[in-house]
Amino acid sequence: RNGRELVANLSRIATNEVAVIVTDLTDIRRVEDMRRDFVANASHELKTPVTGMQALADSLQMAMERDPERARTMAERIQREATRLAQLVRDLLDLTRLEEGADGRGQRRVDVTALAEAQVERARETAERRGILLDFDASPEASVIGYPEDLKVIIGNLVLNAIQYNRDNGRVEVTVRRRGSDVMVRVTDTGIGIPEVDQDRVFERFYRVDKARSRAAGGTGLGLALVRHAVERHKGKVRVASVLGEGSTFTVMLPVDGGTSEG
Ligand code: ADP
Numbered sequence: 001r002n003g004r005e006l007v008a009n010l011s012r013i014a015t016n017e018v019a020v021i022v023t024d025l026t027d028i029r030r031v032e033d034m035r036r037d038f039v040a041n042a043s044h045e046l047k048t049p050v051t052g053m054q055a056l057a058d059s060l061q062m063a064m065e066r067d068p069e070r071a072r073t074m075a076e077r078i079q080r081e082a083t084r085l086a087q088l089v090r091d092l093l094d095l096t097r098l099e100e101g102a103d104g105r106g107q108r109r110v111d112v113t114a115l116a117e118a119q120v121e122r123a124r125e126t127a128e129r130r131g132i133l134l135d136f137d138a139s140p141e142a143s144v145i146g147y148p149e150d151l152k153v154i155i156g157n158l159v160l161n162a163i164q165y166n167r168d169n170g171r172v173e174v175t176v177r178r179r180g181s182d183v184m185v186r187v188t189d190t191g192i193g194i195p196e197v198d199q200d201r202v203f204e205r206f207y208r209v210d211k212a213r214s215r216a217a218g219g220t221g222l223g224l225a226l227v228r229h230a231v232e233r234h235k236g237k238v239r240v241a242s243v244l245g246e247g248s249t250f251t252v253m254l255p256v257d258g259g260t261s262e263g
Contacts, residue, residue, distance in 0.1 A: 095229065166189050166247075
């Protein structure tokens with residue numbers, strides 16, 4: 001009897017282990033699929049401006065002698081494409097860095113209010129060009145243990161999006177507050193809003209609600225993916241609430257202690 005029980009137990013264990021291995025393989029395959037998708041997407045995104053620049057350079061060459069005005073336009077468009085390409089490469093490098101996770105090195109106390117104010121000021125000219133009012137409202141005592149570069153990525157991208165996807169003469173409000181053991185950063189806009197079905201997906205790499213609008217605005221489709229990873233490095237949370245045609249609110253909660261108390 002004991003022998004039969006032993007065999008039964010052993011086979012149960014074996015079955016469980018096989019199940020575990022199968023799940024592991026599924027995970028590995030999923031990660032591989034994601035990596036393949038990412039490389040395919042990134043290559044496509046890189047190829048688009050390069051192809052554009054090649055065609056533009058051809059036209060530039062033809063226009064150079066006969067039509068200097070047209071040549072100038074071509075040169076400007078090449079410059080725009082090159083700028084977009086440079087931004088894309090910067091974002092891809094940032095993404096690689098942020099996805100590595102954090103080991104706590106390089107963390108220090110960061111005054112989120114001061115950092116947010118600097119990001120708002122950087123964006124002011126862009127906002128004013130479209131008559132957008134940029135409001136900043138912060139409590140003086142709001143600092144976290146964190147990575148200054150990542151916090152710039154978070155706030156900078158949210159503020160630029162709030163301007164980019166706004167209407168002319170709209171409004172953007174940036175609020176920084178201490179909330180219990182977190183610092184809250186909230187960016188509210190009066191823009192085009194995000195359809196409910198897309199609200200979770202906008203944090204995915206290269207996901208855009210309106211491809212044409214994002215591209216025309218020089219977007220790389222990586223901004224919110226960068227935000228999400230940077231927030232995760234701080235053991236924080238980011239969420240979006242939005243009403244189509246009325247506006248969006250992105251809220252980031254950052255643990256004051258850099259998430260160290262949660263392990
Ligand atoms: P992009 O470079 O396209 O702006 P992001 O990752 O920053 O890339 O954003 C992904 C998409 O989410 C955008 O293409 C846009 O469709 C949508 N989005 C982001 N922020 C806002 C916002 N404040 N209002 C409306 N839509 C937004």
